[in-house]
Amino acid sequence: xxxxxxxxxxxxxxxxxxxxxxxxxxxxxxxxxxxxxxxxxxxxxxxxxxxxxxxxxxxxxxxxxxxxxxxxxxxxxxxxxxxxxxxxxxxxxxxxxxxxxxxxxxxxxxxxxxxxxxxxxxxxxxxxxxxxxxxxxxxxxxxxxxxxxxxxxxxxxxxxxxxxxxxxxxxxxxxxxxxxxxxxxxxxxxxxxxxxxxxxxxxxxxxxxxxxxxxxxxxxxxxxxxxxxxxxxxxxxxxxxxxxxxxxxxxxxxxxxxxxxxxxxxxxxxxxxxxxxxxxxxxxxxxxxxxxxxxxxxxxxxxxxxxxxxxxxxxxx
Numbered sequence: 362x363x364x365x366x367x368x369x370x371x372x373x374x375x376x377x378x379x380x381x382x383x384x385x386x387x388x389x390x391x392x393x394x395x396x397x398x399x400x401x402x403x404x405x406x407x408x409x410x411x412x413x414x415x416x417x418x419x420x421x422x423x424x425x426x427x428x429x430x431x432x433x434x435x436x437x438x439x440x441x442x443x444x445x446x447x448x449x450x451x452x453x454x455x456x457x458x459x460x461x462x463x464x465x466x467x468x469x470x471x472x473x474x475x476x477x478x479x480x481x482x483x484x485x486x487x488x489x490x491x492x493x494x495x496x497x498x499x500x501x502x503x504x505x506x507x508x509x510x511x512x513x514x515x516x517x518x519x520x521x522x523x524x525x526x527x528x529x530x531x532x533x534x535x536x537x538x539x540x541x542x543x544x545x546x547x548x549x550x551x552x553x554x555x556x557x558x559x560x561x562x563x564x565x566x567x568x569x570x571x572x573x574x575x576x577x578x579x580x581x582x583x584x585x586x587x588x589x590x591x592x593x594x595x596x597x598x599x600x601x602x603x604x605x606x607x608x609x610x611x612x613x614x615x616x617x618x619x620x621x622x623x624x625x626x627x628x629x630x631x632x633x634x635x636x637x638x639x640x641x642x643x644x645x646x647x648x649x650x651x652x653x654x655x656x657x658x659x660x661x662x663x664x665x666x667x668x669x670x671x672x673x674x675x676x677x678x
Contacts (some may be wrong), residue, residue: 365598367396371455372597373447375438375495376465378402378415382562383514384464385420386586387593392429394594396460399451400424401434438465439486444494452502460597461499461511463492463535470524481527488531492538496553509551510597513539515607516557532557536607540655543605547656552604554596557618558589559611588613605655624648 372391377384377400384402392398402417417433424431434450436443451458467487469480492513503509518525519532535555542553561581571577592610595601607618623646626639636643 364394365595365600366394367391367460367594367598370396370459371399371451371457372396372460372462373399373401373434373451373458373495373499374462374464375401375447375491376415378404378417378420379562380415380420381581381586382415383558383560383586383589384462386560386590387462387464388420388431389424389427390587390590390594391460391462391597392424392431393427397430397455398424398432399434399447399454400431401436401438401447401450401465403437404433404435438463438491438495439483441494441497444491445498447495448498448502457506458499458502459506459509461495461509462593462597463495463511463513465491466514468525468528472524473526476527484527485531485534488528489534489538492535496538496542500551503546503551504549507550508599509546509549510599510601511539511542511546511551511553512593512596513553513555514558515539515555517559517609519557539607540605544655547604552596552601554601554604554606554608556589556593556596556608556610558586559609560584560586560589562586584612606653619651619653621649621651623650 372388374384374388374391376382377388377398379385379402384400388398388400398421400417400421402415402420404415404417417435421431421433432450432454434447436446436450438444438447448458465487467483469476469484471480496511496513499509499511513535515535516525516528516532518529519536521529539553539555542551545551546553561584571580589610592608592615596608609616609618623643625643625648626635628635628639642648
Protein backbone atom coordinates (compact mmCIF):
# COMPACT_ATOMS: atom_id res chain seq x y z
CA UNK A 362 0.00 0.00 0.00
CA UNK A 363 1.42 3.38 -1.06
CA UNK A 364 2.08 5.71 1.86
CA UNK A 365 0.57 9.16 1.51
CA UNK A 366 3.26 11.80 1.80
CA UNK A 367 3.50 15.60 1.69
CA UNK A 368 7.02 16.08 0.37
CA UNK A 369 7.58 19.63 -0.87
CA UNK A 370 4.33 20.93 0.61
CA UNK A 371 3.86 23.57 3.30
CA UNK A 372 1.23 23.30 6.03
CA UNK A 373 -0.05 25.68 8.69
CA UNK A 374 -1.56 24.13 11.81
CA UNK A 375 -3.12 26.61 14.21
CA UNK A 376 -3.47 25.93 17.93
CA UNK A 377 -0.63 23.42 17.68
CA UNK A 378 1.36 24.20 20.84
CA UNK A 379 -0.57 22.20 23.42
CA UNK A 380 0.76 18.90 24.74
CA UNK A 381 -1.21 16.72 24.68
CA UNK A 382 -3.15 18.43 21.94
CA UNK A 383 -4.78 17.83 18.60
CA UNK A 384 -2.84 20.55 16.78
CA UNK A 385 0.49 19.17 17.96
CA UNK A 386 -0.49 15.67 16.82
CA UNK A 387 -1.57 16.99 13.40
CA UNK A 388 1.64 18.98 12.97
CA UNK A 389 3.84 16.05 14.02
CA UNK A 390 2.17 13.64 11.58
CA UNK A 391 2.27 16.04 8.65
CA UNK A 392 5.96 16.72 9.31
CA UNK A 393 6.69 13.01 9.68
CA UNK A 394 5.21 12.50 6.21
CA UNK A 395 7.38 15.23 4.66
CA UNK A 396 5.46 18.49 5.06
CA UNK A 397 7.17 21.68 6.19
CA UNK A 398 5.01 22.98 9.02
CA UNK A 399 4.20 26.35 10.54
CA UNK A 400 3.35 25.50 14.15
CA UNK A 401 1.03 28.27 15.28
CA UNK A 402 -0.01 28.95 18.87
CA UNK A 403 -0.14 31.93 21.22
CA UNK A 404 2.40 30.05 23.37
CA UNK A 405 0.68 30.94 26.60
CA UNK A 406 -2.16 29.60 28.69
CA UNK A 407 -5.03 31.76 27.39
CA UNK A 408 -7.46 30.78 30.11
CA UNK A 409 -5.28 31.87 33.01
CA UNK A 410 -4.80 28.46 34.61
CA UNK A 411 -1.60 27.22 36.22
CA UNK A 412 -1.07 24.46 33.66
CA UNK A 413 2.07 24.28 31.55
CA UNK A 414 1.60 26.91 28.80
CA UNK A 415 1.18 25.88 25.19
CA UNK A 416 4.38 26.34 23.21
CA UNK A 417 4.63 26.60 19.45
CA UNK A 418 8.41 26.79 19.88
CA UNK A 419 8.54 23.49 21.79
CA UNK A 420 6.49 21.62 19.19
CA UNK A 421 8.49 23.08 16.30
CA UNK A 422 11.68 22.00 18.12
CA UNK A 423 10.27 18.47 18.50
CA UNK A 424 9.66 18.29 14.77
CA UNK A 425 13.14 19.54 13.93
CA UNK A 426 14.72 17.13 16.42
CA UNK A 427 12.89 14.29 14.68
CA UNK A 428 14.39 15.31 11.34
CA UNK A 429 11.52 17.41 10.02
CA UNK A 430 11.15 21.06 9.03
CA UNK A 431 9.10 23.45 11.14
CA UNK A 432 8.91 27.04 12.26
CA UNK A 433 7.02 28.45 15.24
CA UNK A 434 4.52 31.28 14.91
CA UNK A 435 2.82 33.01 17.83
CA UNK A 436 0.32 35.32 16.11
CA UNK A 437 -3.37 35.24 17.05
CA UNK A 438 -5.88 33.89 14.54
CA UNK A 439 -8.68 36.04 15.96
CA UNK A 440 -7.60 39.23 14.19
CA UNK A 441 -7.49 39.72 10.42
CA UNK A 442 -4.05 41.33 10.27
CA UNK A 443 -2.59 38.85 12.76
CA UNK A 444 -3.99 35.88 10.83
CA UNK A 445 -2.42 37.26 7.67
CA UNK A 446 0.90 37.39 9.54
CA UNK A 447 0.64 33.64 10.25
CA UNK A 448 0.37 32.95 6.53
CA UNK A 449 3.19 35.40 5.81
CA UNK A 450 5.40 33.33 8.10
CA UNK A 451 4.94 30.39 5.73
CA UNK A 452 5.44 32.49 2.62
CA UNK A 453 8.56 34.18 3.97
CA UNK A 454 10.11 30.87 4.99
CA UNK A 455 9.11 28.58 2.15
CA UNK A 456 7.34 30.70 -0.48
CA UNK A 457 4.13 28.69 -0.63
CA UNK A 458 1.16 27.38 1.32
CA UNK A 459 -0.59 24.14 0.41
CA UNK A 460 -2.43 23.13 3.58
CA UNK A 461 -4.28 24.95 6.33
CA UNK A 462 -5.56 23.12 9.40
CA UNK A 463 -7.80 25.45 11.40
CA UNK A 464 -7.47 23.92 14.86
CA UNK A 465 -7.09 26.89 17.21
CA UNK A 466 -9.82 27.13 19.80
CA UNK A 467 -10.87 28.09 23.28
CA UNK A 468 -13.75 26.81 25.36
CA UNK A 469 -15.96 27.75 28.29
CA UNK A 470 -18.48 25.35 29.78
CA UNK A 471 -21.34 27.53 31.01
CA UNK A 472 -25.10 27.95 30.75
CA UNK A 473 -26.46 30.37 28.16
CA UNK A 474 -27.65 32.71 30.91
CA UNK A 475 -24.39 32.31 32.84
CA UNK A 476 -21.60 32.84 30.31
CA UNK A 477 -20.20 36.38 30.20
CA UNK A 478 -20.39 38.63 27.15
CA UNK A 479 -16.59 38.70 27.05
CA UNK A 480 -16.36 34.90 26.89
CA UNK A 481 -19.04 34.75 24.20
CA UNK A 482 -17.09 37.20 22.07
CA UNK A 483 -13.82 35.34 22.70
CA UNK A 484 -15.24 32.01 21.52
CA UNK A 485 -16.79 33.49 18.38
CA UNK A 486 -13.64 35.46 17.55
CA UNK A 487 -11.25 32.54 18.02
CA UNK A 488 -13.32 29.69 16.56
CA UNK A 489 -15.48 31.20 13.84
CA UNK A 490 -13.69 34.42 12.98
CA UNK A 491 -10.31 32.74 13.39
CA UNK A 492 -11.27 30.14 10.77
CA UNK A 493 -12.60 32.89 8.50
CA UNK A 494 -9.52 35.12 8.78
CA UNK A 495 -7.08 32.23 8.34
CA UNK A 496 -8.98 30.79 5.36
CA UNK A 497 -9.19 34.24 3.79
CA UNK A 498 -5.44 34.76 4.27
CA UNK A 499 -4.53 31.52 2.46
CA UNK A 500 -7.20 31.90 -0.22
CA UNK A 501 -5.28 34.14 -2.64
CA UNK A 502 -2.03 32.11 -2.52
CA UNK A 503 -4.01 28.91 -3.00
CA UNK A 504 -5.99 30.41 -5.88
CA UNK A 505 -2.77 31.55 -7.54
CA UNK A 506 -1.33 28.05 -7.19
CA UNK A 507 -4.53 26.39 -8.39
CA UNK A 508 -4.34 24.06 -5.41
CA UNK A 509 -5.09 23.96 -1.71
CA UNK A 510 -6.47 21.94 1.16
CA UNK A 511 -8.26 23.42 4.17
CA UNK A 512 -9.37 21.30 7.13
CA UNK A 513 -11.63 23.01 9.65
CA UNK A 514 -12.20 21.76 13.19
CA UNK A 515 -15.79 21.46 14.38
CA UNK A 516 -17.19 19.62 17.40
CA UNK A 517 -19.91 17.31 18.58
CA UNK A 518 -21.03 20.31 20.61
CA UNK A 519 -22.48 21.82 17.45
CA UNK A 520 -25.21 19.18 17.60
CA UNK A 521 -26.41 20.53 20.95
CA UNK A 522 -24.86 19.97 24.37
CA UNK A 523 -25.68 21.43 27.76
CA UNK A 524 -23.33 24.30 28.62
CA UNK A 525 -21.95 24.52 25.09
CA UNK A 526 -24.57 26.59 23.29
CA UNK A 527 -22.33 29.46 22.13
CA UNK A 528 -19.43 27.09 21.46
CA UNK A 529 -21.73 24.91 19.36
CA UNK A 530 -23.04 27.93 17.46
CA UNK A 531 -19.49 28.97 16.55
CA UNK A 532 -18.65 25.43 15.47
CA UNK A 533 -21.78 25.13 13.31
CA UNK A 534 -20.77 28.42 11.75
CA UNK A 535 -17.45 26.81 10.82
CA UNK A 536 -19.34 24.03 9.05
CA UNK A 537 -21.27 26.65 7.08
CA UNK A 538 -17.94 28.25 6.19
CA UNK A 539 -16.67 24.85 5.05
CA UNK A 540 -19.64 24.30 2.75
CA UNK A 541 -19.38 27.76 1.20
CA UNK A 542 -15.64 27.55 0.64
CA UNK A 543 -16.07 24.09 -0.91
CA UNK A 544 -18.36 25.66 -3.51
CA UNK A 545 -16.05 28.63 -4.19
CA UNK A 546 -12.93 26.48 -4.24
CA UNK A 547 -14.25 23.79 -6.58
CA UNK A 548 -13.11 25.50 -9.77
CA UNK A 549 -9.80 26.56 -8.21
CA UNK A 550 -8.41 23.22 -7.11
CA UNK A 551 -9.13 23.96 -3.45
CA UNK A 552 -10.88 21.35 -1.33
CA UNK A 553 -12.30 22.24 2.08
CA UNK A 554 -13.63 19.79 4.66
CA UNK A 555 -14.49 19.81 8.36
CA UNK A 556 -13.74 17.32 11.08
CA UNK A 557 -15.17 16.89 14.57
CA UNK A 558 -12.51 15.30 16.82
CA UNK A 559 -12.91 13.13 19.88
CA UNK A 560 -9.73 13.15 21.98
CA UNK A 561 -8.28 13.63 25.44
CA UNK A 562 -6.66 17.09 25.33
CA UNK A 563 -5.50 19.88 27.62
CA UNK A 564 -8.57 21.97 26.87
CA UNK A 565 -10.94 19.08 27.45
CA UNK A 566 -9.48 18.33 30.85
CA UNK A 567 -10.24 21.89 31.96
CA UNK A 568 -13.98 21.28 31.61
CA UNK A 569 -14.52 17.56 32.13
CA UNK A 570 -13.08 14.94 34.43
CA UNK A 571 -13.31 11.18 34.91
CA UNK A 572 -13.14 10.58 38.69
CA UNK A 573 -12.01 6.95 38.44
CA UNK A 574 -8.20 7.03 37.82
CA UNK A 575 -8.13 3.71 35.96
CA UNK A 576 -10.97 4.70 33.64
CA UNK A 577 -9.37 8.09 33.10
CA UNK A 578 -6.06 6.50 32.08
CA UNK A 579 -7.89 4.15 29.71
CA UNK A 580 -9.77 7.05 28.15
CA UNK A 581 -6.59 9.09 27.71
CA UNK A 582 -4.97 6.13 25.96
CA UNK A 583 -7.92 5.10 23.80
CA UNK A 584 -8.72 8.67 22.75
CA UNK A 585 -5.24 10.09 22.32
CA UNK A 586 -5.01 12.95 19.81
CA UNK A 587 -2.76 10.95 17.48
CA UNK A 588 -5.76 8.77 16.58
CA UNK A 589 -7.54 11.80 15.10
CA UNK A 590 -4.63 13.09 13.03
CA UNK A 591 -4.66 10.43 10.25
CA UNK A 592 -8.17 11.56 9.24
CA UNK A 593 -7.05 15.20 9.22
CA UNK A 594 -3.95 14.31 7.21
CA UNK A 595 -6.00 12.46 4.60
CA UNK A 596 -8.30 15.47 4.17
CA UNK A 597 -5.16 17.61 3.78
CA UNK A 598 -3.69 15.35 1.08
CA UNK A 599 -3.92 15.78 -2.68
CA UNK A 600 -5.48 12.31 -2.81
CA UNK A 601 -8.56 13.58 -0.96
CA UNK A 602 -11.46 13.47 -3.42
CA UNK A 603 -14.24 15.05 -1.35
CA UNK A 604 -15.05 18.63 -0.41
CA UNK A 605 -17.67 20.25 1.80
CA UNK A 606 -18.01 17.20 4.03
CA UNK A 607 -18.13 16.81 7.80
CA UNK A 608 -16.24 13.93 9.40
CA UNK A 609 -15.93 12.67 12.95
CA UNK A 610 -12.77 10.95 14.21
CA UNK A 611 -11.87 9.64 17.62
CA UNK A 612 -10.44 6.51 19.20
CA UNK A 613 -9.48 5.14 15.80
CA UNK A 614 -12.99 5.40 14.39
CA UNK A 615 -13.83 7.66 11.45
CA UNK A 616 -17.35 8.42 10.24
CA UNK A 617 -19.21 11.13 8.38
CA UNK A 618 -21.92 13.37 9.76
CA UNK A 619 -24.38 14.49 7.13
CA UNK A 620 -27.21 16.95 6.92
CA UNK A 621 -30.28 15.26 5.46
CA UNK A 622 -33.62 16.36 4.06
CA UNK A 623 -36.99 14.63 4.15
CA UNK A 624 -39.47 14.62 1.28
CA UNK A 625 -41.79 16.69 3.43
CA UNK A 626 -45.04 18.19 2.18
CA UNK A 627 -45.74 20.36 -0.85
CA UNK A 628 -48.79 22.60 -0.68
CA UNK A 629 -49.21 25.43 -3.25
CA UNK A 630 -51.27 27.49 -0.77
CA UNK A 631 -49.62 26.42 2.47
CA UNK A 632 -51.49 27.08 5.71
CA UNK A 633 -50.50 26.88 9.36
CA UNK A 634 -52.84 23.91 9.80
CA UNK A 635 -51.23 21.99 6.95
CA UNK A 636 -47.84 22.35 8.65
CA UNK A 637 -49.38 21.09 11.90
CA UNK A 638 -51.18 18.18 10.26
CA UNK A 639 -48.25 17.27 8.04
CA UNK A 640 -45.61 17.32 10.76
CA UNK A 641 -45.17 13.54 10.82
CA UNK A 642 -44.51 13.57 7.08
CA UNK A 643 -42.18 16.57 7.36
CA UNK A 644 -40.12 14.75 10.00
CA UNK A 645 -40.42 11.22 8.54
CA UNK A 646 -36.91 9.66 8.75
CA UNK A 647 -37.86 7.05 6.17
CA UNK A 648 -37.65 9.72 3.46
CA UNK A 649 -34.26 11.15 4.41
CA UNK A 650 -31.86 12.07 1.61
CA UNK A 651 -28.30 13.18 2.48
CA UNK A 652 -27.43 16.74 1.46
CA UNK A 653 -23.95 15.75 0.37
CA UNK A 654 -22.62 18.02 -2.38
CA UNK A 655 -22.97 21.73 -1.55
CA UNK A 656 -22.67 22.55 -5.26
CA UNK A 657 -25.94 20.70 -5.97
CA UNK A 658 -28.91 23.13 -5.78
CA UNK A 659 -31.20 20.31 -4.73
CA UNK A 660 -29.37 20.05 -1.41
CA UNK A 661 -29.26 23.77 -0.69
CA UNK A 662 -32.93 24.51 -1.22
CA UNK A 663 -35.68 24.20 -3.78
CA UNK A 664 -33.84 23.32 -6.99
CA UNK A 665 -36.53 24.88 -9.19
CA UNK A 666 -36.38 28.19 -7.35
CA UNK A 667 -32.57 28.10 -7.06
CA UNK A 668 -32.25 27.73 -10.83
CA UNK A 669 -34.03 31.07 -11.27
CA UNK A 670 -31.73 33.06 -9.01
CA UNK A 671 -28.97 35.11 -10.64
CA UNK A 672 -26.48 36.76 -8.23
CA UNK A 673 -26.13 40.55 -8.44
CA UNK A 674 -22.84 42.43 -8.16
CA UNK A 675 -21.42 42.83 -4.66
CA UNK A 676 -22.22 46.14 -2.97
CA UNK A 677 -20.01 46.74 0.10
CA UNK A 678 -21.99 47.81 3.16
